[in-house]
Amino acid sequence: MSTPLLEVRGLRVAFPGQEGLREVVRGISFTVGCEKVGIVGESGSGKSMTARAILDLIPPPGRVSADRLTFAGQDLTRLKPGERTRLRGRRIAMVLQDPRHALNPVMTIGAQLAETFRLHHRLSRGEARRRSIEALDAVHIRDPERVVRLYPHEISGGMGQRAMIAMMLAPGPELLLADEPTSALDATVEAGILETLDELVTARGMGLVLVSHDLDLVAAFCDRVLVFYAGRIVEELPARDLAQARHPYTQGLLACVPRLGERRRELPVLRRDPSWAAS
Amino acid sequence: MAVASEQDGLAGLTEEEPRAHGALRRLLGRVLSVIVSVVLTVFGLLVVTFFIGRVVPVDPLLAVVGDRAPEHVRVQAAVELGLDLPLWRQFLRYLSEILQGDFGNSVLSGQPVLTDIARFFPATLELATVATLIGVCLGVPLGVLAATRHGRWQDQVIRVVALAGYSVPVFWLGLVGLLVFYAELGWVAGPGRIDVVYEYSIEPVTGLMLVDTLLAGDHAAFLDAFWHLILPASVLGYLSLAYITRMTRSLMLAELGQEYVIAARVKGLPERLVIWRHVLGNIMVPLITTVALSYAYLLEGAVLTETVFAWPGLGLYITQSLFSADLTAVLGATIVIGLVFIGLNLLSDLLYTLVDPRAR
Incomplete structure (x- = not known):
């Protein structure tokens, strides 16, 4: 692999608080190629903030800095805001957590999809509509001609997330960030969604960053795993070796995963050591 | 190949017939x-x-x-x-x-109250409509600007402007306006709806001076009516603008943190479209209520403004009737105002179903 798709060096995200700047992402570095990378960690460990910082979507007054942030060899930190906006959707996209909130409630599914097609491909109305139906079909939504006329509150969560994936993949991005794409959905729906995601990402040869707090899911689905703790990466390892993780924090996380058929009174207390996040 | 499972399917009915x-x-x-x-x-x-x-x-x-x-x-x-x-x-x-449409006779004028109201109400309607148009056309963009520049100088300036509209008494604003723009600068016409020269040459068809002068084809009279209207309408428009700006700003701020706004940005939509298509579409329902309320408030007849500008509207009519203890007229006008309120509420209810699919 010559140049990685995404290269991050020393990424920091900070928000001004009462006692000066408070860093939520504290100098992390990783690369993503045309592969599936999982990011795991507790709530507040900086997973989502990292994804949003890559897309330049940290809301003010948050501040982002990085020693190096390149996408396909292009230095993102040097781009003008307008160029950064054009990069979004077209080359890097993101699937958000809950389709019930992430789809615009007053626009039909079709209108939201067609909008993306028209924006990036300058299509006519009719053509954008036809492509929207095809895109819904590609994420295995039954009867897409009907679904394009429906509003987000008229479809189920799983269907909404499929529509979301269709919408984000519409412009043909090279990298997809998925921020807990299934945690708002039923477990039965989850598998289907991930399978669809996997199928499309593999077929298109895209890079995928899957943010999740579900260790089993990441281990089964991804090639590589980054373990986040307090705004830092404490361990990076191949997904299939996750069970043999050496870092005490990762081991602690693994110990908390419930197993089927297992009986236990209480979950072990997760060990937290500030020194892990120090250096 | 994965196929959407049963739970993943459609929540509603699947057949077209029972749905319709x-x-x-x-x-x-x-x-x-x-x-x-x-x-x-x-x-x-x-x-x-x-x-x-x-x-x-x-x-x-x-x-x-x-x-x-x-x-x-x-x-x-x-x-x-x-x-x-x-x-x-x-x-x-x-x-x-x-x-039966009989609101009784006004003691003061000896005419049926409805006839009186039909003569006075159009003046208020014209004033309130133009004022509301000013309030909406300036208030919504100002509110949007303040919300998107939250905490920056544009936001501060707009907040002060809106606060002033809330707190400055409207009659004072009217008097100062007359003093500056009519007496000193001579930019606008003085009190009243139209100059005496035109007063009796214009046939009252609708009672709306702007429309009647146009119908009569009298351009000079139209301009005259316009210059009479513009100052009181701006004063009331400022009042309505202050309210609409504040509401738009806070509605926008509440909406800007929503996930669908982030999703729209992730898609690569320019900020202009994110704001005006996605966010504004979602605050339409409360915004319509805001505008309808402000319009209804102005339609009651702005008593102070109408007095300052000698504007023969509903507010002036009610005040005069009150002073002469003409209860039939006061109650008749109250009923008309009540009906206007009910009508506007009905209208905004109907508009909800147009702008929000969840209300259907």
Whole structure:
């Protein structure tokens, strides 16, 4: 692999608080190629903030800095805001957590999809509509001609997330960030969604960053795993070796995963050591 | 290949036929419930105005026969007005008269109250409509600008402007406006709706001066009416702008943190479209209520503004009637205002279903 798709060096995200700047992402570095990378960690460990910082979507007054942030060899930190906006959707996209909130409630599914097609491909109305139906079909939504006329509150969560994936993949991005794409959905729906995601990402040869707090899911689905703790990466390892993780924090996380058929009174207390996040 | 599982399927019915049927039934149900609620509200309005008319310590006979009438004249007048009947019979009589469009005669002008109102109301309607247009056309963009520049200087300036509109008394604003723009600068015309020169040459068709002068094809008169209207409309427009700006700003701020806004940005939409298409589309329902309320408020007749600008509108009519204890006229006008309120509420309810699919 010559140049990685995404290269991050020393990424920091900070928000001004009462006692000066408070860093939520504290100098992390990783690369993503045309592969599936999982990011795991507790709530507040900086997973989502990292994804949003890559897309330049940290809301003010948050501040982002990085020693190096390149996408396909292009230095993102040097781009003008307008160029950064054009990069979004077209080359890097993101699937958000809950389709019930992430789809615009007053626009039909079709209108939201067609909008993306028209924006990036300058299509006519009719053509954008036809492509929207095809895109819904590609994420295995039954009867897409009907679904394009429906509003987000008229479809189920799983269907909404499929529509979301269709919408984000519409412009043909090279990298997809998925921020807990299934945690708002039923477990039965989850598998289907991930399978669809996997199928499309593999077929298109895209890079995928899957943010999740579900260790089993990441281990089964991804090639590589980054373990986040307090705004830092404490361990990076191949997904299939996750069970043999050496870092005490990762081991602690693994110990908390419930197993089927297992009986236990209480979950072990997760060990937290500030020194892990120090250096 | 993965196939969407059963739980992943559609929540609603899958066949077209029962769906269309259900939609029709829902629509009928809605229309029926709207009619019932309007009838009930109007009835309540009539009950309240009737009892206010009986409770106020004003002798209705005094205005009719004067204070020196002999006893038998008073009694005869009381019988004619039905004041000797028990209260509930009086109410029924009042109700049937109102339903026949008979609001009684104004003591002051001797004309039917409805005729009076038809003469005065268009002036208020014209003023309130232009003021609301000013309020919406400037207030919404200002509110949006303040929200998108949250905490920066643009936001601070707009907040001060809106706060001033809230706190400065409107009659003072009107007087200063007249002093500066009419007396000193001579940019606008003075009090009244139109110059005396045109006053009797324009035939009142709609009662709206701008429309009537256009219908008469008299451009000079139209311009004159416009320059008379612009200052009072701007003063009231500022009031409406202050309210609409503040509401738009806070509605936008609440919406800007929503996930669908982030999703729209992730798609690569330019910020302009994110704001005006996605966010504004979602604050439409409360925004419509805001505008309707502000419009209804102005339609009541802005008494102070109409007095300062000698604007012959509903506010002026009610004030004059109150001063001469003309209760029939006051109550008649109150009912008209109440009906305007109910009508505007109905209209905004209908608009909700247009802009928000969840309200259908």
